Amino acid sequence: MKAPQLPTTFTWLNTDKPLSWELLSGRIVLLDFWTYGCINCMHTVPDLAYLEERFAEEPFKVIGVHTGNFETERDVRQIQLAIERLHIRHPVVVDEAGVIWQSYAVKAWPTFVLVGPRRQILGTWSGEGNRERLAHAVSAALADARAKGELDPSRIAPSEAAEPLAIQSGRHKPGAVRTGLAFPGKVAADPERGLLFVADSGNHRVVGLELRGPGMAAVRFIAGGTEPGFRDGSAQEARFRNPQGLHYAEGSLYICDPGNHRLRVLDLASGAVGTAAGSGEQGRPGGRGGPAAEAALNSPWDVTQHGESLYVAQAGAHQIWRCELRSGLVEPFAGRGQEALADGPAGESCFAQPSGIAVLGGKLFVADSEASAVRTVRLSDGEVSTLAGPDDEDAGAGDKPLLQHPQGVAAADGRLFVADTFQHAVHQWKPSDKGSAAPRDGAAEHPEMSWFGTRAPTGTWQTLIGGRPGAEQRETRPSSAPSNLEQSARTIGPTHEEETEDMLSSGECSEHIDHLLSHLSHASGMCVPGSSSCGADVDVADCMDLSLNEPGGLTVIGEYLYVADTNHHRILAYHLPSGKQEIVHITDL
Numbered sequence: 001m002k003a004p005q006l007p008t009t010f011t012w013l014n015t016d017k018p019l020s021w022e023l024l025s026g027r028i029v030l031l032d033f034w035t036y037g038c039i040n041c042m043h044t045v046p047d048l049a050y051l052e053e054r055f056a057e058e059p060f061k062v063i064g065v066h067t068g069n070f071e072t073e074r075d076v077r078q079i080q081l082a083i084e085r086l087h088i089r090h091p092v093v094v095d096e097a098g099v100i101w102q103s104y105a106v107k108a109w110p111t112f113v114l115v116g117p118r119r120q121i122l123g124t125w126s127g128e129g130n131r132e133r134l135a136h137a138v139s140a141a142l143a144d145a146r147a148k149g150e151l152d153p154s155r156i157a158p159s160e161a162a163e164p165l166a167i168q169s170g171r172h173k174p175g176a177v178r179t180g181l182a183f184p185g186k187v188a189a190d191p192e193r194g195l196l197f198v199a200d201s202g203n204h205r206v207v208g209l210e211l212r213g214p215g216m217a218a219v220r221f222i223a224g225g226t227e228p229g230f231r232d233g234s235a236q237e238a239r240f241r242n243p244q245g246l247h248y249a250e251g252s253l254y255i256c257d258p259g260n261h262r263l264r265v266l267d268l269a270s271g272a273v274g275t276a277a278g279s280g281e282q283g284r285p286g287g288r289g290g291p292a293a294e295a296a297l298n299s300p301w302d303v304t305q306h307g308e309s310l311y312v313a314q315a316g317a318h319q320i321w322r323c324e325l326r327s328g329l330v331e332p333f334a335g336r337g338q339e340a341l342a343d344g345p346a347g348e349s350c351f352a353q354p355s356g357i358a359v360l361g362g363k364l365f366v367a368d369s370e371a372s373a374v375r376t377v378r379l380s381d382g383e384v385s386t387l388a389g390p391d392d393e394d395a396g397a398g399d400k401p402l403l404q405h406p407q408g409v410a411a412a413d414g415r416l417f418v419a420d421t422f423q424h425a426v427h428q429w430k431p432s433d434k435g436s437a438a439p440r441d442g443a444a445e446h447p448e449m450s451w452f453g454t455r456a457p458t459g460t461w462q463t464l465i466g467g468r469p470g471a472e473q474r475e476t477r478p479s480s481a482p483s484n485l486e487q488s489a490r491t492i493g494p495t496h497e498e499e500t501e502d503m504l505s506s507g508e509c510s511e512h513i514d515h516l517l518s519h520l521s522h523a524s525g526m527c528v529p530g531s532s533s534c535g536a537d538v539d540v541a542d543c544m545d546l547s548l549n550e551p552g553g554l555t556v557i558g559e560y561l562y563v564a565d566t567n568h569h570r571i572l573a574y575h576l577p578s579g580k581q582e583i584v585h586i587t588d589l
Helices: 039-054 076-085 098-104 131-149 498-508 512-526
Strands: 028-034 061-065 092-094 109-117 119-128 187-189 195-200 205-209 218-225 248-250 253-257 264-267 275-276 302-308 309-314 318-322 327-332 354-360 363-368 372-377 384-388 408-413 415-420 426-429 459-465 554-559 560-565 572-575 582-583 585-587
Touching: 028 131, 039 061, 039 131, 076 092, 109 131, 119 131, 187 248, 187 560, 195 248, 195 253, 195 554, 205 248, 205 253, 218 512, 248 302, 253 302, 264 302, 309 354, 318 354, 354 372, 354 415, 363 408, 363 415, 372 459, 415 554, 415 560, 459 572
Parallel strands: 028 061, 061 092, 187 554, 218 585, 302 354, 354 408, 408 554
Antiparallel strands: 028 109, 109 119, 187 195, 195 205, 205 218, 248 253, 253 264, 264 275, 302 309, 309 318, 318 327, 354 363, 363 372, 372 384, 408 415, 415 426, 426 459, 554 560, 560 572, 572 582
C-alpha cells in the first residue's frame, strides 16, 4: 500500500520546510502519531531518540504527526512548547483536523507507521513498549532496501531540517522575569518554616525556596542537576529525570521521579537523596507491588500522605498506589489499570492518567487528566466516585467547571484547589455535604475532615484564575469518518507578550500607558509597576500578563495559593482573600 501524502500546506515544526514524500524518497521513514498530553506518547519519546541515535548513519528519518486529543493540544504554540519540554529533535507536522490520522486509518495514540524508500507502507504498530520491535523492523527494512538498490546514500544527513526551534518562552524573552526555572511541574510547602519546594522539571532538579514575602524567595537548596539521569547521594550528586509531584512531611521531601519510574526522598537535615520506592523498571498493567525497593512503578506523577501511608498517583499505570512507610510495602490501592473513567469499588474502578492527588475529608481527591475529571477515593475502603467530570449534566452550568485535562490538586482549610491545566485556570471547591456517617476520629484536630461521610461530597465551585467554567468541549478525538477538511499554511506570529513588549518599546502608546496601568492595577489586582502590589525593580513587560499557561501544581501557605505556571516557567502567588496575583521572584537561581 502506498503511503498517503504528507500535506505541505500544514504547519511543520522543527524543520525549515515541509517534508513531502518526494523529498523523503530513498529513505526509511517512521511516522509517529502522537498527542503531547498522553502519557503513553511521552513514554515513547526515549524510544524514538534511541532509534534516531542507533540509525544516525543510515538514510532513516522519524517524523512526528501531532494529532491533538484536546482542544488545547491543537494550538500550535502549545505544541511548540511541548516539543521543547519533551526534547523532541525530529520534524513534527501539526495534523490539527485529523486529516493525516484519517488517511492512515489510525485508531489510537501512539501509533507508528514504517514507510519504505518507494513510499510503500511496511508495517504499523500501536502502543508503547515497541522499541525493540521497531528497531528490528527498521534494521530489516534498511537491509532489504539496500539489497534492492533503493536507498539514497546522499540522504543520510537531514539536510532539509533546521535546528529544532528555540521556543520564545518566558525564560528566553528579553525583558521577561528571570526565574531560573524551566517548565516547573509541581510545588509543595512546609508552611511552618515558610519553605516552598518546586519541581523544576525541565531542569531535572528540585529547588527549595525560603519565602521572604509572597512575591520574593531565596534559594535554600538545590537537589539534582540540569541534565537528566538517576543517582542517589548528596543533593549535589543526585540526579532526576523530569521530577514532578512533591510532598513534605516531618523533615522528608518525597519526590515523584516519573522519568526513572521511582519515588525518591530527600532528607532536609542531611541533604541526602534516596529511593523510597521503585526498582527503576517500568511497571506494566496488573502489577501487584511488593517490597518498595523491588516494585515496578509506572510514571508516578504525584504523591500525598495520610497517616503512615503515602498515596501515589501513577499516571502510567492509571492507578492509585499505596506505600506503607512502616512495612515498606507498595501495592495498588484503587483502579484496575485500564485507562477509562469508571466509578465503584477499588478493584473495579478505572482512572485515566491520574496526575494530581491530595487528601481532604477522609478521601483522596485525584486530578484524572485524560478523563478531564476530579475523582474521589474513600480512604476507608478505596471506593471511587467522580466529583466533576465530562458526564456531569451540570458541568459548565453556573459555577461548576467543565474541566480539560486537570493535572494538579491541593487541599487546605477545608477547600480543594484544582489546576485546570488545558484551560489555563485554577478553580476552588468548597464542600457542603456533611455525608451520612459520623465524623472520623480526629475530626476535632482536623476541621477539614469533619464532613466525612459515605456519600459522594457536594459543594460549590469558584474559578479563581483564568478561563471560564463553561469553556468548549475538552476532547476533540479525530473522527474515523472521511473528511475533506483542509488546513492552510500558517505563519506563527508574535505572542501576546511579544506584542506587548513591541507596543511598550515603540513609544506608540506612551500617552496611554499610565491610564492602562492604573486600570489594570485596580480592575484585576495584578502586579503593576508603580502600584502597591508590585516591587520597584520589576520590568513593565513582566507584569502585563499574569495569565496561566498549563498550570501543573498547587500548594497553599497561609493566605496564599502558589501555582506552578508550567509553560511560563514561573511560580505565581495568589492571595486568597483579595484575589491579587504576583510572580514569585527568586534570587540566586
